[in-house]
Amino acid sequence: MKRPVILLLACAMLFNLNAGASKLPPITPVPHVDLPRFMGNWYVIATIPTHFEKNAYDAVEVYTLKPNGHVATSFHFRSGSFDGERKEIRSTGIVKQGSGNAVWGVQVFWPLQAQYIVAYLKEDYSQVIVARDARDYTWVMARTPTISEADYDDLLARVRALGYAMDKIRKVPHQPSATG
Numbered sequence: 001m002k003r004p005v006i007l008l009l010a011c012a013m014l015f016n017l018n019a020g021a022s023k024l025p026p027i028t029p030v031p032h033v034d035l036p037r038f039m040g041n042w043y044v045i046a047t048i049p050t051h052f053e054k055n056a057y058d059a060v061e062v063y064t065l066k067p068n069g070h071v072a073t074s075f076h077f078r079s080g081s082f083d084g085e086r087k088e089i090r091s092t093g094i095v096k097q098g099s100g101n102a103v104w105g106v107q108v109f110w111p112l113q114a115q116y117i118v119a120y121l122k123e124d125y126s127q128v129i130v131a132r133d134a135r136d137y138t139w140v141m142a143r144t145p146t147i148s149e150a151d152y153d154d155l156l157a158r159v160r161a162l163g164y165a166m167d168k169i170r171k172v173p174h175q176p177s178a179t180g
Contacts, residue, residue, distance in 0.1 A: 039065050041061070043172075046171050047170055057173045058082065059075070060076055061139070061141060082175050089108065090108075119162055138169075
C-alpha cells in the first residue's frame with residue numbers, strides 16, 4: 001500500500017501539479033505543428049532539467065506518431081558522463097485538441113500528464129523550444145547534437161523572453177558521434 005502512495009507523490013512532484021500558480025502569463029504555443037514532420041530524433045541542447053535528467057549526457061528525445069494520433073516518446077541518455085549507464089524513459093504524448101498539435105499532455109505515469117508546449121519551432125523544423133506555463137522545466141532541442149553558438153544564443157534569448165530563470169539552464173553535453 002505504501003509503494004503506490006509514494007509513487008503518486010513522486011509523480012506529483014515531477015509534474016509540479018501547481019503549474020497554474022505562475023504569476024507570468026501562459027506560454028503562447030506556435031500556431032501549428034505538422035506532427036509527421038515533427039517526429040524523429042531531437043537532441044536536447046539545453047534544459048532546465050527534471051530530476052531524472054539533471055546529469056544527462058547525449059540526451060535525445062525520439063518521437064513516433066502512433067495510429068491513434070498519440071506520440072510515443074523515448075527519452076534516452078547517459079547518466080553522469082559520456083561513459084555512464086544508458087537510461088531510457090518512455091512516455092506518451094497526448095495531443096490536445098484545438099491546439100494546432102502544439103500542446104500535449106505527456107504521460108509517464110498514469111493518470112498524470114505533464115504540460116508540453118511547443119513555444120518555438122524553427123520554420124525548417126531543425127530547432128524547437130518546449131516550455132511549460134510554470135516555467136519550471138524547458139527543453140531546447142535540435143535535429144543535430146550540436147548547433148552554432150549564434151543559434152544557441154538566439155534560442156536562449158527566446159527562453160529568457162518566455163520568462164525562465166536563466167541561471168537554471170544546463171547545456172547538455174553531446175559527443176560528436178552521439179546518435180538517436
